[in-house]
Amino acid sequence: MIVFPNAKINIGLNIIARRPDGYHDLETVFYPVKINDVLEVIEADKLSFESSGLDIPGRLEDNLCIKGYHLLKKDHDLPPVKIHLHKNIPIGAGLGGGSADAAFFIKLMNDKFELGLSLERMEDYARVLGADCAFFIQSKPVFAFEKGDELEPINLDLSAYKIVLVMPDEHVSTAEAYRGVKPAPVSESLYDLIKTPLTAWRGHIKNDFEGHIFRDHPVIRGVKAELYEYGALYASMSGSGASVFGIFENTPNLQAMEESNQVFYNV
Ligand SMILES: C[C@@](CO)(OP(=O)(O)O)[C@H](O)COP(=O)(O)OP(=O)(O)OC[C@H]1O[C@@H](n2ccc(N)nc2=O)[C@H](O)[C@@H]1O
Numbered sequence: 719m720i721v722f723p724n725a726k727i728n729i730g731l732n733i734i735a736r737r738p739d740g741y742h743d744l745e746t747v748f749y750p751v752k753i754n755d756v757l758e759v760i761e762a763d764k765l766s767f768e769s770s771g772l773d774i775p776g777r778l779e780d781n782l783c784i785k786g787y788h789l790l791k792k793d794h795d796l797p798p799v800k801i802h803l804h805k806n807i808p809i810g811a812g813l814g815g816g817s818a819d820a821a822f823f824i825k826l827m828n829d830k831f832e833l834g835l836s837l838e839r840m841e842d843y844a845r846v847l848g849a850d851c852a853f854f855i856q857s858k859p860v861f862a863f864e865k866g867d868e869l870e871p872i873n874l875d876l877s878a879y880k881i882v883l884v885m886p887d888e889h890v891s892t893a894e895a896y897r898g899v900k901p902a903p904v905s906e907s908l909y910d911l912i913k914t915p916l917t918a919w920r921g922h923i924k925n926d927f928e929g930h931i932f933r934d935h936p937v938i939r940g941v942k943a944e945l946y947e948y949g950a951l952y953a954s955m956s957g958s959g960a961s962v963f964g965i966f967e968n969t970p971n972l973q974a975m976e977e978s979n980q981v982f983y984n985v
């Protein structure tokens with residue numbers, strides 16, 4: 719069985735407070751985008767994992783698909799499987815690629831081995847693997863709060879616009895992003911701001927990571943500024959970076975940016 723885990727962007731990201739468990743309470747909007755990995759699972763004699771495409775840093779046993787397998791195996795009688803992941807979603811990009819793989823792995827295993835798990839149950843499994851994994855079970859636009867794993871569906875349809883994503887040759891780890899941030903309560907909730915017209919988002923819907931990440935990685939700040947120069951109605955770093963998206967009325971020609979960045983059009 720083959721599935722195609724998709725990436726996400728964060729539209730707005732307010733880091734509100736540090737929690738006693740070391741995590742942070744936040745609010746964000748997750749919006750699915752069309753950049754996909756390819757994940758295949760077949761029954762086999764022993765558990766194995768291999769990947770192609772982009773190199774995935776870290777140990778094999780820490781891959782979120784393998785972690786997902788062990789998590790499900792605790793509660794279900796699963797045979798060994800061979801997992802192949804073709805990695806296409808940029809890594810350390812704030813696009814949630816690893817989390818998407820984890821969630822799509824759970825869904826795939828549920829379908830393939832008829833585990834009978836409800837969406838809510840799969841979201842519970844996903845939460846164990848990472849704060850933003852639960853979103854990818856349904857991959858529909860949501861307002862996310864608490865650790866980013868409490869989800870409320872929202873009506874947000876950007877299909878009339880062109881979303882372009884730029885990935886500079888920089889990587890920011892999620893841990894680095896959280897280490898540098900100063901949590902603060904919000905004056906205007908993203909839950910309300912996201913309902914305002916897109917043309918009013920600039921300057922109001924913010925990503926709290928941008929402050930210190932832009933200071934430490936000026937290249938990323940430059941990408942955002944350039945997207946506005948090309949006419950973006952709204953532009954922001956996604957999540958913990960380093961990718962930056964722009965929302966345009968019409969597809970821009972970013973050929974000049976392609977020399978030093980990876981550009982994904984109409985995601
Ligand atoms: C920042 C965000 C924004 O959507 O995504 P990315 O930009 O990395 O994709 C998420 O909060 C990332 O979620 P995820 O990548 O699933 O995080 P986890 O694996 O659970 O945690 C990695 C580390 O991030 C920090 N962390 C994560 C979530 C949260 N609400 N508070 C935190 O402080 C913790 O230090 C944790 O050890």
Ligand SMILES: Nc1ncnc2c1ncn2[C@@H]1O[C@H](COP(=O)(O)OP(=O)(O)O)[C@@H](O)[C@H]1O
Nearest residue numbers: 775776781782809810811812813814815816819
């Ligand atoms: N299937 C996976 N794909 C990508 N990264 C993974 C995967 N499983 C575990 N990881 C680990 O998660 C880290 C960050 O992953 P990723 O989700 O791509 O970035 P981000 O948190 O910026 O969205 C990687 O550096 C890697 O060590």
